[in-house]
Amino acid sequence: MPGGFLHAFDVAVDQELLELALTHRSWAYEHGAAPHNERLEFLGDSILGQAVTVKLYREHPDLTEGELAKRRAALVSTLALAEVARGLDLGAELRLGKGEEQTGGRDKDSILADTVEAVIGAVFLSTDPDTAARFVLQLIDPLLDDPDRFTEVLDPKTTLQKEAATRGLPSPAYDTEGTGPDHARVFTSTVRLGDVVGRGEGTSKKVAELAAARDAAAQLRAARAARSGRKARHSSKADPALVAQPGAPAAGRA
Structure with missing residues (x-):
């Protein structure tokens, strides 16, 4: 069932x-x-x-x-x-x-x-x-x-443009195609920013491109979160408070 x-x-x-x-x-x-x-x-x-x-x-x-x-x-x-x-x-x-x-x-x-x-x-x-x-x-x-959802979902194309400018890359270009009969046409779109490829679909070219931009923006956010997590783990392993300074007595010793 x-x-x-x-x-x-x-x-x-x-x-x-x-x-x-x-x-x-x-x-x-x-x-x-x-x-x-x-x-x-x-x-x-x-x-x-x-x-x-x-x-x-x-x-x-x-x-x-x-x-x-x-x-x-x-x-x-x-x-x-x-x-x-x-x-x-x-x-x-x-x-x-x-x-x-x-x-x-x-x-x-x-x-x-x-x-x-x-x-x-x-x-x-x-x-x-x-x-x-x-x-x-x-x-x-x-x-x-997900607090970041609204900014990226509402204006994902601007999010990608800003990211491209930060990286010194050209503005993202969208490759969009439509398939199917006129009364049920479906558009698919692809956008690339560096090694990130966003894909989306919709009932119009605009909707498909927005979906592709959202997909790419979500991938960028996930990559940033992963990097932040790695940095946090690295910092916790090398906490300055736990590292003995040169000439200082070792922890636990008089």
Whole structure:
């Protein structure tokens, strides 16, 4: 039975609704135009936005409307929701058509993000508004634990430009291509900064490039954190207070 990822949230979801939430349109089209998750996605998107908006409004009375809107955008973005989906291993439970299966649909940001919204819609219909809102906040809680997320997610292209200037490198260039029919076109973008390569996708060239920039910025942040961790460990091994100075008595001696 699908839905094992829901056990940690203590919510009971109608099994038919859950299966519908996990059904991509590519699977539906290959099975006699069966129902798929886009209507649930529409519902879940609204519930997600409301829950996040209320939380930000209550917890940040000092922020302006524009600043609140930017933070909300960061938390409900395709990239953020895809990150949530990967944390739940949601891709493994998707029902996909053969074409999407062969082209890596189980790890596509857009498909994963849409599925998260559909699952939220299924939770709402199976429970009540308060339970659905609580479920949303549990989903995004890991995102809120990362204080650097907002600056890099909100303006990742500027983050990369500043990093390039610091390193004396040219401004990052984006290689973006679109595939698929006009009514369901998907864009993929790649950006390179030194040895860092960011990749992203979206329903427009702009969205794909932003996703690629966010991916590269996240890699840069992870590399900085790793370097800081190594420096901290090195410093603790060579604490000046523990190193005897020339001519000084050894520790523990008179």
